[in-house]
Amino acid sequence: MLEREHLRRAKDAIEKLTGKRPVGTRSWHTRQLLLEEGYVYNSHDTPDHRPHYISEPDGSKALLNLPFHYAIDDAMFFSFAWLNSENDAQRMMDPEHVEEIWWLAFMQQYQQGGYLNICMHPFVSGRALRIAMLDRLIARMKRLPGVWFPTCEQVARHVLSVHPAS
Amino acid sequence: MPWKDRYTISDEKSLLDSEVTWPDGQRCCFRIVVDLAPPCGPAGITPQDLTTPDAYFGMHGGLAALSEVLRRRSLKATFAVPAVMAEIHADAIRRLRDAGHEIAAHGFKHEDVSLLGREDERARLERTTEILARVAGQRPSGWFSLPRPGDKFAGGAVSGHTVDLLIEDGYDYFGNGLADDVPHYWVTDFASRRALLTLPYYYHFDDQFFLLFPKKGTGLENPDTLFRNWKAELDAQYKRGRQFAMVLHPHGIGWPNRLLMLEQFLDHAQGLPALWNATSAECAQHWTATFPAATHLKLEPSIWRDYPGSLS
Numbered sequence: 151m152l153e154r155e156h157l158r159r160a161k162d163a164i165e166k167l168t169g170k171r172p173v174g175t176r177s178w179h180t181r182q183l184l185l186e187e188g189y190v191y192n193s194h195d196t197p198d199h200r201p202h203y204i205s206e207p208d209g210s211k212a213l214l215n216l217p218f219h220y221a222i223d224d225a226m227f228f229s230f231a232w233l234n235s236e237n238d239a240q241r242m243m244d245p246e247h248v249e250e251i252w253w254l255a256f257m258q259q260y261q262q263g264g265y266l267n268i269c270m271h272p273f274v275s276g277r278a279l280r281i282a283m284l285d286r287l288i289a290r291m292k293r294l295p296g297v298w299f300p301t302c303e304q305v306a307r308h309v310l311s312v313h314p315a316s
Numbered sequence: 317m318p319w320k321d322r323y324t325i326s327d328e329k330s331l332l333d334s335e336v337t338w339p340d341g342q343r344c345c346f347r348i349v350v351d352l353a354p355p356c357g358p359a360g361i362t363p364q365d366l367t368t369p370d371a372y373f374g375m376h377g378g379l380a381a382l383s384e385v386l387r388r389r390s391l392k393a394t395f396a397v398p399a400v401m402a403e404i405h406a407d408a409i410r411r412l413r414d415a416g417h418e419i420a421a422h423g424f425k426h427e428d429v430s431l432l433g434r435e436d437e438r439a440r441l442e443r444t445t446e447i448l449a450r451v452a453g454q455r456p457s458g459w460f461s462l463p464r465p466g467d468k469f470a471g472g473a474v475s476g477h478t479v480d481l482l483i484e485d486g487y488d489y490f491g492n493g494l495a496d497d498v499p500h501y502w503v504t505d506f507a508s509r510r511a512l513l514t515l516p517y518y519y520h521f522d523d524q525f526f527l528l529f530p531k532k533g534t535g536l537e538n539p540d541t542l543f544r545n546w547k548a549e550l551d552a553q554y555k556r557g558r559q560f561a562m563v564l565h566p567h568g569i570g571w572p573n574r575l576l577m578l579e580q581f582l583d584h585a586q587g588l589p590a591l592w593n594a595t596s597a598e599c600a601q602h603w604t605a606t607f608p609a610a611t612h613l614k615l616e617p618s619i620w621r622d623y624p625g626s627l628s
Contacts, residue, residue, distance in 0.1 A: 244544035
């Protein structure tokens with residue numbers, strides 16, 4: 151089956167490069183296949199703003215989803231010629247403006263004990279002006295007590311153990 | 317940066333901040349590129365494009381005002397000039413040269429060359445070199461393919477042959493590459509390590525996407541966004557000791573209120589000690605001497621594999 155082959159080759163490639171098999175994905179892959187291939191979470195859609203399970207109607211085949219939102223995605227603010235977009239839809243914002251949007255999003259979640267998942271692309275956020283912004287943003291977050299900076303895998307393991315699917 | 321046969325992005329590395337050096341202990345290279353093509357379509361500059369008020373202002377009032385700002389501040393710039401503009405405005409080009417600016421090539425008429433045959437493109441390229449050499453009294457050392465306002469993807473005008481033809485015609489550098497934020501090598505043949513030095517360009521530091529009426533960009537007039545992009549990039553690159561390049565269009569930035577914004581940015585830039593204001597040719601010369609391809613172009617075989625059913 152082609153989809154399974156793709157998943158296995160992706161796993162092999164990542165395992166070869168990092169020495170560790172991937173347990174998470176951000177993809178449209180079939181949930182059942184992801185579960186069968188040992189994936190612990192997807193981080194893809196936004197039916198809720200908190201981590202949640204996506205399952206069959208009877209609750210079976212549940213896969214954890216760690217949502218991310220396009221408004222917390224660097225490409226939506228900075229990327230030129232994103233996904234075949236039209237000329238009047240190019241993203242040319244300056245880092246200070248985006249820093250403020252993300253800071254407010256972070257603070258809202260901080261105050262309610264929530265979660266923020268920032269999506270970054272190295273060819274977008276790796277630019278010097280934006281690295282400097284990211285540095286400022288993280289420094290501001292670190293000045294607040296009790297902010298946890300986990301990987302998605304760490305969040306997933308935490309949610310799976312504290313709030314198991316069934 | 318290691319280039320790979322059949323490009324992948326898996327482990328490309330730029331030079332570290334600590335490895336980048338500039339002449340005489342200068343801290344950061346600061347380049348100004350001025351685009352002398354009037355707004356035009358993929359067919360290149362047409363007679364109609366030359367008769368718009370913008371085109372007129374760009375080569376007269378706007379250019380004069382921008383040149384005066386550069387003169388007053390003792391700043392050197394690279395002027396990217398389409399051959400047809402050099403023919404029509406030969407005196408203006410010579411005045412810019414006499415003022416110490418670099419005259420570089422910007423296509424024959426800033427047309428899209430991606431659909432031309434190799435021989436047609438070669439003929440236009442050689443003719444461009446000849447015209448600019450005759451007008452400016454010196455062969456251009458660099459070639460630009462800057463974005464046209466109406467291109468859906470602002471890749472400028474590059475074909476699969478362009479960089480190879482530039483090497484053949486003796487160019488020292490290609491002026492707008494997106495693969496790094498310091499000069500790097502554009503590889504045309506992996507096996508023979510054939511490559512041309514490429515200087516960085518980035519849309520977010522190009523005035524045409526922020527000033528009325530951008531075909532691309534944020535919609536209307538956003539000089540404050542442009543100012544903050546310039547300043548954020550320069551401050552970051554200065555701190556890291558790398559490179560900064562901005563692109564200006566006299567028909568846009570030459571308008572008085574925008575020129576004031578430019579001057580505010582230049583006030584800030586010129587307040588930074590040991591900022592190296594170089595023409596693109598000077599930057600290229602330094603880079604070629606200090607980081608030659610022979611020692612600094614790292615080629616690695618691709619890790620990419622094709623399988624039956626691969627989407628590539």
